[in-house]
Amino acid sequence: MEQHSHGAGIPLQIRSERLRSANPSDFPAISIRDEQWRYLPVERLNGLDAGLDKFTGILEGLKIDTNGELAGSISLPEDLVAANVFALGDINHIHLKASEAPELLNVKAAGSRQGLQFFISNEKFAKNTLVLNHTGAGSLAELVEIDVADESDLTLISIQNLNDEAVITSSQFARLGRNSKFKHIVVSIGGKTIRVVPAVSFAGAGAEVEMLGAYFANGDQHIEHRPFVDHNLPNCTSNVAYKGALQGAKAHTVWVGDVLIRQAAEGTKTYELNRNLLLTDGARADSVPNLEIETGQIDGAGHASASGRFDDEQLFYLQARGIPEIEAKRLVVKGFLNDVISQIGLPELQDELNSIIEAKLEGKQK
Amino acid sequence: MATLEIKNLHVSVETEAGKKEILRGVDLTIRSGETHAIMGPNGSGKSTLAYSIAGHPKYEVTEGEILLDGENVLEMSPDERARAGLFLAMQYPVEIPGISVSNFLRTAKTAIDGEAPALRPWIKEVKEAMTNLRMDAAFSERNVNEGFSGGEKKRHEILQLELLKPAFAVLDETDSGLDVDALKIVSEGVNRAQEANNLGVLLITHYTRILKYIKPDFVHVFVAGKVAEEGGPELADRLEAEGYDRYLS
Numbered sequence: 001m002e003q004h005s006h007g008a009g010i011p012l013q014i015r016s017e018r019l020r021s022a023n024p025s026d027f028p029a030i031s032i033r034d035e036q037w038r039y040l041p042v043e044r045l046n047g048l049d050a051g052l053d054k055f056t057g058i059l060e061g062l063k064i065d066t067n068g069e070l071a072g073s074i075s076l077p078e079d080l081v082a083a084n085v086f087a088l089g090d091i092n093h094i095h096l097k098a099s100e101a102p103e104l105l106n107v108k109a110a111g112s113r114q115g116l117q118f119f120i121s122n123e124k125f126a127k128n129t130l131v132l133n134h135t136g137a138g139s140l141a142e143l144v145e146i147d148v149a150d151e152s153d154l155t156l157i158s159i160q161n162l163n164d165e166a167v168i169t170s171s172q173f174a175r176l177g178r179n180s181k182f183k184h185i186v187v188s189i190g191g192k193t194i195r196v197v198p199a200v201s202f203a204g205a206g207a208e209v210e211m212l213g214a215y216f217a218n219g220d221q222h223i224e225h226r227p228f229v230d231h232n233l234p235n236c237t238s239n240v241a242y243k244g245a246l247q248g249a250k251a252h253t254v255w256v257g258d259v260l261i262r263q264a265a266e267g268t269k270t271y272e273l274n275r276n277l278l279l280t281d282g283a284r285a286d287s288v289p290n291l292e293i294e295t296g297q298i299d300g301a302g303h304a305s306a307s308g309r310f311d312d313e314q315l316f317y318l319q320a321r322g323i324p325e326i327e328a329k330r331l332v333v334k335g336f337l338n339d340v341i342s343q344i345g346l347p348e349l350q351d352e353l354n355s356i357i358e359a360k361l362e363g364k365q366k
Numbered sequence: 367m368a369t370l371e372i373k374n375l376h377v378s379v380e381t382e383a384g385k386k387e388i389l390r391g392v393d394l395t396i397r398s399g400e401t402h403a404i405m406g407p408n409g410s411g412k413s414t415l416a417y418s419i420a421g422h423p424k425y426e427v428t429e430g431e432i433l434l435d436g437e438n439v440l441e442m443s444p445d446e447r448a449r450a451g452l453f454l455a456m457q458y459p460v461e462i463p464g465i466s467v468s469n470f471l472r473t474a475k476t477a478i479d480g481e482a483p484a485l486r487p488w489i490k491e492v493k494e495a496m497t498n499l500r501m502d503a504a505f506s507e508r509n510v511n512e513g514f515s516g517g518e519k520k521r522h523e524i525l526q527l528e529l530l531k532p533a534f535a536v537l538d539e540t541d542s543g544l545d546v547d548a549l550k551i552v553s554e555g556v557n558r559a560q561e562a563n564n565l566g567v568l569l570i571t572h573y574t575r576i577l578k579y580i581k582p583d584f585v586h587v588f589v590a591g592k593v594a595e596e597g598g599p600e601l602a603d604r605l606e607a608e609g610y611d612r613y614l615s
Contacts, residue, residue: 312423313460320420320456321474321526322448331473335464335509342464 014292015228015258020076024051024087027080036079036226039254039286044193044222045081046139046167052084052115057136058108059092067093070119074145075173075199082171082197085115085143094120094130096154102129102346109136109162118144122154124177129155129345135190139167150177150204156184157344158198161356162191164219169195176236178204185343186225186242188215189356194223200238201230213242214340216333217251217283218360224254227272231265240272243340245333247360249282257289257303266297276307277336279329330361368435368451368533370396370419370566376429377411377418388414390591391430394568396534399560401567403577403602406588407610412570413457415588416538419568420454421447434534449478451533455523455540462510467522468492470510471529478530495528499555516543524555527565534566535559541576553579574606589613 018036019026028034030042030049042049071091077083096103107116122128126149134140140162148154160168168191176182188194200209209229217223229238244253255274276285289303310329318328334357341353377389388411396402406412418425419432421444432439434450442450462470471492476482483491496505499521511519520540527535537556541549553576559565569580577599585601586593587610594613595601 311460314462316420316422316444317456317460317462318470318474319444320448320454321470321530322445322477323473324445324477325443327473327477328445331465331470332462335462338464339509 015290016230016260016262018078020078021083022072022076022086024080024083027083030080039252040193040195040222040224044167045169046193047113048081048084048139048141048167048169050113052088052113052141053111054088054090055114055116055140057110057114057138057140058106060106060108062094062103062105065093065095066091067119070145071117074147074175075201077143077171078197078199079171081141081169082143085117085141088115088117091117091119094118096120096122096126096128096130098123098126099128102131104131104133104346104349107132107134107136109134109138109140109166109168111138114138114140116140116142118142120144120146120156122146122148122152124149125151127153129157131157131159131344131346131349133159133161133349134168135161137163137166142168142170144170144172146172146174148174148176148180148182151179152177153181154183155345156182158184158186158196159349159353160186160188160191160194160196161353164190164192166191167193170197172196172198174198174200174209175203176200176207176209179206180204181207182209184209184211185340186213186215187341187344187353188213188223188225189353189360192221194221196224197226197228199228199230202233202236205233205235208237209239211238211240212340212343213244214337215242215244215253216247216337216357216360217244217253218247220250222252222254226256226258228258229260229270231259231261231268231270234265235267236265237268238270242274243336244275244285245277245279245337246283246285247279249280251283253284254286255288259291259301259303261293261295261298261301263294266295267299268301269299270301272303274305277333278307278309279333330358333361334358368398368566370452370534371431371433372419373433374430375415375418375427375432377414378426378428379414379424387428388591389418392592394586394593396566396568398533398564398566400584401560401569401580401582402584402586403582404568404570404586404588405572405574405602405605407614408572410588411591412588413538416454416536416570419452419536420444445477448532453527453530453532453535455520455527455535455537457538457542459511459519459523461512463512465510466507467510468506471506471526474526474530492529495525498528498558499525500551501525517545517548520544520548520552521555524552524559528555528559528562531559531563532565533563534568536568536570538570539572541571541573549576550579556580574602577602587613
């Protein structure tokens with residue numbers, strides 16, 4: 001197992017001091033000298049940084065209102081691409097009242113350089129599950145704000161399952177009310193370039209957030225996740241766990257996990273973890289956990305990152321039960337990712353994702 | 367009637383201090399339906415023998431043979447050995463996240479038999495085997511060994527033994543960490559498997575207490591990587607009274 005290394009060569013930027021603006025011209029051009037873009041060559045964005053058109057793909061499965069007044073009320077964009085989405089001024093409002101069944105919104109991308117903005121409100125006391133299922137082609141930049149009201153409970157699942165040449169970026173900002181619960185699950189498997197930046201901050205004490213991720217990069221996929229938890233209020237809990245598999249010499253994944261515990265955030269409890277399973281030589285997994293702590297009065301804070309090959313003992317156990325090595329390896333990878341996928345709660349969607357992972361493992365799908 | 371023969375087996379492992387020989391010429395023959403107890407002090411090489419039979423890559427066989435009905439086991443990968451009829455109940459079963467017990471059992475059964483079991487009878491069989499081992503039905507939806515107690519892990523090993531129906535089973539300190547009730551339940555499972563499939567058992571243990579429930583036909587005392595003494599069940603009684611001291615002086 002290789003342990004993680006903290007980035008060198010680029011000055012460390014305190015995440016909370018990052019520029020936030022609605023105006024694209026406030027942001028410098030994207031460069032690998034900028035910490036937040038250091039792993040992603042700008043060519044891979046297919047022009048999402050150069051200005052966007054309105055979304056012309058398909059949104060189906062949920063009732064959507066337009067309510068422009070809400071835009072920016074959780075957070076202004078933190079990067080140029082997200083600011084380009086904001087500049088379109090076209091907001092889709094999803095208002096979640098309590099419901100029994102999980103809600104599914106299919107977002108089918110089409111066309112290049114398009115922007116899509118959501119505002120999701122989860123009502124006070126409401127318990128909901130919402131799946132944003134991204135499929136399709138082209139290049140899409142998304143900006144999502146999520147208002148998790150006091151005493152409410154929201155599970156938001158963002159699935160990136162686009163076609164081989166597609167590009168998707170998604171900036172997601174959630175604000176958690178008092179004693180609320182937020183579970184954020186990311187599954188990234190399809191698309192040439194995938195970049196998801198979920199950020200959580202708190203509007204009331206006693207909230208809990210769990211951020212989970214599963215990803216599988218093969219071929220020449222670049223899959224990047226940058227979760228951020230801003231512990232700005234006391235007695236909140238965060239747990240971040242992302243698991244990834246990489247296959248093929250050009251596959252590249254990036255995980256940068258930022259947790260900030262501010263002076264006011266006494267009684268914080270936080271843990272972040274990233275594990276990467278490297279299935280072949282040459283694949284590259286960058287994994288950088290950053291933990292900034294400004295108060296000593298916390299309940300606990302930890303982080304772990306490990307990237308490595310198969311656990312020989314797991315393989316031996318399965319083989320000792322008659323399962324051939326190649327099948328045992330597939331089983332271990334599927335299980336590794338299924339640990340996250342099984343928490344989606346929609347069996348059909350889970351089966352679909354698992355069969356895509358299986359096809360990727362068998363080399364049948366990029 | 368099947369036969370598992372171990373002839374002059376020498377096994378080494380890589381350690382930080384270099385290669386170290388653990389087994390120094392083990393000879394052992396087990397036939398279907400027989401129960402052999404391998405007893406010995408800690409560090410005598412009992413677990414090394416278990417892993418070597420199952421084919422763990424960490425253990426290098428430097429000399430000798432393992433034959434299953436005359437077939438050379440040492441040339442087989444661990445999964446080939448399992449499909450040939452060997453089973454190792456592990457002392458420390460590993461966790462496999464994201465894979466449910468039911469999925470794992472079905473996958474293993476399919477691999478061993480070369481075809482998927484018919485669904486309804488299989489579900490019934492699993493359920494019965496679990497009931498016999500006093501395992502809750504919810505158990506099958508948990509991930510393999512994840513968060514299992516010591517006793518649950520051992521029951522899960524014996525569940526596999528009963529369902530996969532090998533010709534020979536090596537039980538590596540299956541009794542360790544079990545309370546009296548669990549020891550009895552697990553032992554009954556081994557005895558059922560033996561009766562049902564004429565299983566040959568190689569029971570590796572440090573203590574004699576499991577021998578109250580699983581009666582050995584032969585007892586082999588293992589010291590410093592080889593068999594120091596052999597006998598019938600009466601040898602176990604003597605070990606109970608005298609311990610291993612006289613072999614170590």
